[in-house]
Amino acid sequence: MQEHVAGAATEPGVVACSVYADGKRIADITIEEAGAWRDRPGHVAWIGLFEPSPDLLNRVQKQFNLHPLAIEDAGQAHQRPKLEQYGEALFIVARTAQMLNGRIAFGETHLFVGKGYVISVRHGASASYTTVRRHLESCPVALSHGEDYILYAILDFIVDNYSPVLEEINREVEGIEDSIFDNSLQLGAVDRLYMLRRELVRLRNAAGPLLDVCQRLEHADVLPIDPPMLPRFRDVTDHVRRIKEEIDTLREVLAFAFEASIMVTQMTQNEITKRLTAWAAILAVPTIVAGIYGMNFKNMPELDWELGYFVALAGMLAVSVGLYFWFRRLRWL
Amino acid sequence: MQEHVAGAATEPGVVACSVYADGKRIADITIEEAGAWRDRPGHVAWIGLFEPSPDLLNRVQKQFNLHPLAIEDAGQAHQRPKLEQYGEALFIVARTAQMLNGRIAFGETHLFVGKGYVISVRHGASASYTTVRRHLESCPVALSHGEDYILYAILDFIVDNYSPVLEEINREVEGIEDSIFDNSLQLGAVDRLYMLRRELVRLRNAAGPLLDVCQRLEHADVLPIDPPMLPRFRDVTDHVRRIKEEIDTLREVLAFAFEASIMVTQMTQNEITKRLTAWAAILAVPTIVAGIYGMNFKNMPELDWELGYFVALAGMLAVSVGLYFWFRRLRWL
């Protein structure tokens, strides 16, 4: 996966690396300068990394004195969403989701947050936080809240990005629902229903543990969060809860859709068998009559009747037509 | 969605805006006067808004000094039901439900409650609280309890409005049940069962979190509720719990109905196939006999018998009739 590196950062793996004070970007810096800047009161270093090399991570670690275990985790993807506190620093793992070619592409973001710095490390498919950065730079009042606000903005952005995924799945499910009930369900749609169920399980695994993360941030049992920021994190928690509820709803709906399609397929089977039975009955009569008058007995009086043939034909037709309408009335045809 | 604005309020988005004291309406006021009135002891300002503009919300905020995050939430629908406390004020989100054209139409009500004021903000399909207002104005004793009683009355009204929805679903399910067991289930009914299941999931999502809201109000861990009002809120909690129980029961019943319809469809399939098999057997005999006597062998003694044809016909008939009654005894026909 390629990454378009924005901002002044020119090093591979570094998406952006700037220092903010009073809500304004005051410098684009290198990793090695970051430690010095963050020690100045009121200054926040915000560094964005994308799939960094172990070497780059080690250089970052030295600047901010991060815990080795957290750095170890940050170097590899496939973590469960979690929040861990090492001394005065927070380490947060979140999973991101995007819809790519009809499948959910998952990515991971690892965040280090401490007094005077926010470091985001992205792995895999995930939207760049350049959008968040630009948005924050455009409202200095918000940004002047410092690292807590940046953390909030990133988490909010991650959670916001789940919504389009759910909307796309929802739209697709509605399409399949229609095809179930107008009896045009194809094997491909069942396959798709199945895939969506699988994807939703993975999505729930990605979003579910994030609720714990947000709740812990909200309840201020972790160190560096400013009390006035807590309602913001409560908002994110609410948002995650809503996302989770939607995932669970969709999962239930998909299960219902599966059951409904089994039901409808079975009703169709009944319809077909009824039709088969009806036509077999309708066609049996002329077959039998024709068979009877095809026998070679010497003495078969009807055969010599002038109109025998026509009477027989008319009889066959009459019985068949009669049966046909009888089956129609039974709704077998 | 249109809204018929009642009362003296003439501003768009404002349904009603009055001041009450000692259980009586003493004035219809404008938004800008509200702040002054609510500071007078014993006076309560009750404002009803419907899908207000951001500008209107801001004007309301200034009068009552509401928290910006709550105002942000109130400006948009699609919140989860919740109760939040900002300083001395409560912010409550509840979801309302009504049956419209066979589907549940959901609405949202956001409530701001504080010393001397109740503000309701409605979004989407929901019954106007004009009914509540009229009812309260007609019993001044109750209304004289102030803002807590108004809050109770509005919540009670919201919960009460779930009942007709459940009753209508219940009635419909009973109709479908009958059609399952008298074997007249149509595809449309399965579609309907499916839709009802979906709707119930959404209804549970709307009503379920309300239980938490009411329980927190009941347990007085939130600021402005008067202790003598607590049993009232306990009553509402009980009511929500009953609604939730009914939703869960209906959900189970719908699942049973689905299973039952699968079962009955399969039994029907058995019936049809039995019938097909029985008729195939009955008709096979005359077909074979006719085929045999239609062969062109030189030496077929029966063909020359005077009564051969009639004996053959009688034999065919006898075997067929015999089989028919045999299958009847087996209950295949």
Next chain:
Amino acid sequence: MQEHVAGAATEPGVVACSVYADGKRIADITIEEAGAWRDRPGHVAWIGLFEPSPDLLNRVQKQFNLHPLAIEDAGQAHQRPKLEQYGEALFIVARTAQMLNGRIAFGETHLFVGKGYVISVRHGASASYTTVRRHLESCPVALSHGEDYILYAILDFIVDNYSPVLEEINREVEGIEDSIFDNSLQLGAVDRLYMLRRELVRLRNAAGPLLDVCQRLEHADVLPIDPPMLPRFRDVTDHVRRIKEEIDTLREVLAFAFEASIMVTQMTQNEITKRLTAWAAILAVPTIVAGIYGMNFKNMPELDWELGYFVALAGMLAVSVGLYFWFRRLRWL
């Protein structure tokens, strides 16, 4: 629903109204005398009401100074089982169940218990507590424990009455089970299984919350219960727990029975289709042979053979019989 009013009480809605002291009934009284009696130490007024009028309830309220909200609840059925404490008085709602014409008829009992009085208010189908009263009057030692023992006796009676309902359902399910596995399942039995599942959901809703009620009584977190009575209430709790376990077991068994009947119906379908296929194969051979020798080619040597016809007949028979036994060996017939 009619109610045969027992005892000395002659007022409509009042089933019984007596005063007890030292385990003996010392007077049958009117509502208006009750308040005075209950104030005498060692005296207990026990009043039984059946669907009382609002006016009657108000008169009772005045005598015992009951909470208006509890009286409001007692005047109408469809409450959830609950225990509420108002000052020194307990208000308990319980749901009763009886089997009537193959359906569970639910009733409600509301109990007011306080120092010196027990008031029971019954709604809908429920056994009269006259039995309990007679039983207690016959063992004065027990009755002399006062209002707690009466409360215990009534709750125990309510819980006891669930057992015959469960036994009847159990018996019916066993009958249906037999018909599933001897392949005589009728549509009516499926309908019945379905109804029983519905009823059990309602029964669980009625009995389940009673467990909370009993547990709170047992754990003495409510005021007026005598410590030596606590083991009695523990016994009732155990009993409710056993009832709940039986309900859950029955619900599981019914779900299994549904699944089993789907399974058996499908196996039957297989049997029928196998039989259809086998008979179609057996009968196809004579049909084809007869067709062949019914062709009108000039040169068909077999037709001129003296024994051609008999050889053909024998051949048809031989192949058919051979196929028949082959299918038997395959267990398709």
Next chain:
Amino acid sequence: MQEHVAGAATEPGVVACSVYADGKRIADITIEEAGAWRDRPGHVAWIGLFEPSPDLLNRVQKQFNLHPLAIEDAGQAHQRPKLEQYGEALFIVARTAQMLNGRIAFGETHLFVGKGYVISVRHGASASYTTVRRHLESCPVALSHGEDYILYAILDFIVDNYSPVLEEINREVEGIEDSIFDNSLQLGAVDRLYMLRRELVRLRNAAGPLLDVCQRLEHADVLPIDPPMLPRFRDVTDHVRRIKEEIDTLREVLAFAFEASIMVTQMTQNEITKRLTAWAAILAVPTIVAGIYGMNFKNMPELDWELGYFVALAGMLAVSVGLYFWFRRLRWL
């Protein structure tokens, strides 16, 4: 149910009644002597009863001063497993299970344990504790721990006896699994699967609450247990937990087996229908050809060809054989 009474006890209902000191049996006594013996320090009276009469229970009660409610419970079966403490005595109800004729036979054991005595009361099908007694008498060191060790030994014995039941069910399920996947599933096996599911629900109800009993014994929140014995009870708890886990696993496996058998039955249905369709197609061709050349048109040139008949036969055969191999390639045959 009959019971072979062992030991010196000759009274009906009394299985054994002995006194132990220092790990050795020092006397076989009568019920009336028991109270005196248990007061001597270091002596333990161990009494085993089987379905005792109310009178016998009352005599036991007097000797050990047991609580009347516990005695009431002990006189009747159908209690839920539980642990209750009356003063310094423990009353424990446990359910036992044994496999008898392919069904689980449940029994009940009620235990009274206090300073200086253990009384076991058995109801219904359950292994006699004579085995436990003999085993303990053979290791005096263990027995010298007194009543706690006896209680432990009995509970351990009860839990141990669940294992053969589970093993037998497991063995049977494995047999049925094989028959599912080699397509030889019979109706009887489905019936058996169904019965096993029912039995397992009952077994879980019997074993599940025992976990609570053991956990309470282990956590020493009940009076008379010696701290050094606690790890023993922790072992029993572990054992019950393992039994419960096995029951849950078996329940899941049985549910899977049910689903699998539905799946396999449906695949079989497909196979049969494919075969039916294939043979119908193969046989249709000769039937039609024979029908065509059986028509009586004057001018049918093929009929006069010298080899017409043989060509027709060969054609029929060729098409049928061709179709046969075509269907084989499609795996329909």
Next chain:
Amino acid sequence: MQEHVAGAATEPGVVACSVYADGKRIADITIEEAGAWRDRPGHVAWIGLFEPSPDLLNRVQKQFNLHPLAIEDAGQAHQRPKLEQYGEALFIVARTAQMLNGRIAFGETHLFVGKGYVISVRHGASASYTTVRRHLESCPVALSHGEDYILYAILDFIVDNYSPVLEEINREVEGIEDSIFDNSLQLGAVDRLYMLRRELVRLRNAAGPLLDVCQRLEHADVLPIDPPMLPRFRDVTDHVRRIKEEIDTLREVLAFAFEASIMVTQMTQNEITKRLTAWAAILAVPTIVAGIYGMNFKNMPELDWELGYFVALAGMLAVSVGLYFWFRRLRWL
């Protein structure tokens, strides 16, 4: 099961027995020397046993003064994963899993950890900890943390070994999924799906309780763990949680796959029956026409027409071809 014994240990049942100090192996010792070594400060004895004899276990017990109940447990397999504390020593049971010939082979490891020693006892199929030992010996810094680090390394190794099992199951499930949706599902695959579901239940039982074990180690409520090691154990806990999540996901996916295969099988049944019905209809027409012109009526004008035969043939063909294309348009063929 055979075990290749590594290291200097030559006694059967002893895989390795060494003493470490400052992160370096300083001696390979015998069991009888172990007790003396572990008393020296800064020395750790690490003993690896494989299915030891009771005698060997007793000798180990004497050296380290282990609790008899723990030794009893260690002597036999089939324990549930658990952590128990005896005095200053920990006893841990963990279950290991490996994929062998398409089934999960489970083993057990019992660990004794105390001041100055780690003893691992392996039962059944499990990877030898020689790998762990070699890895630790190659990084003396880690090993110098002592017994806590060794415990961590062993647990981490056990949990790591679950991953390949899950990956293999995942791979297999994906193969079966493909065969479901390209309609080539064989009975063998259903059998395999079933087996995998069973295995996963067992795997969950093995891995699930390990979470409790790790959480207790992480939360330092057990004695001998060094606080600086806690984040390490938190990492293992996270890992177990992820494994559990994957197991649950796989279980859900397998359940979906079962449902999907039922659904697809049913759709296939519909396809086949539609095809059967269509071909029966197409072939019925020529059969009937041939039957009619095979009748022996004297007066059948068409029979005498010069082109009658050819017209009849053309008519049959036309109708059949017409029906064929009609059914194609209906997608029945």
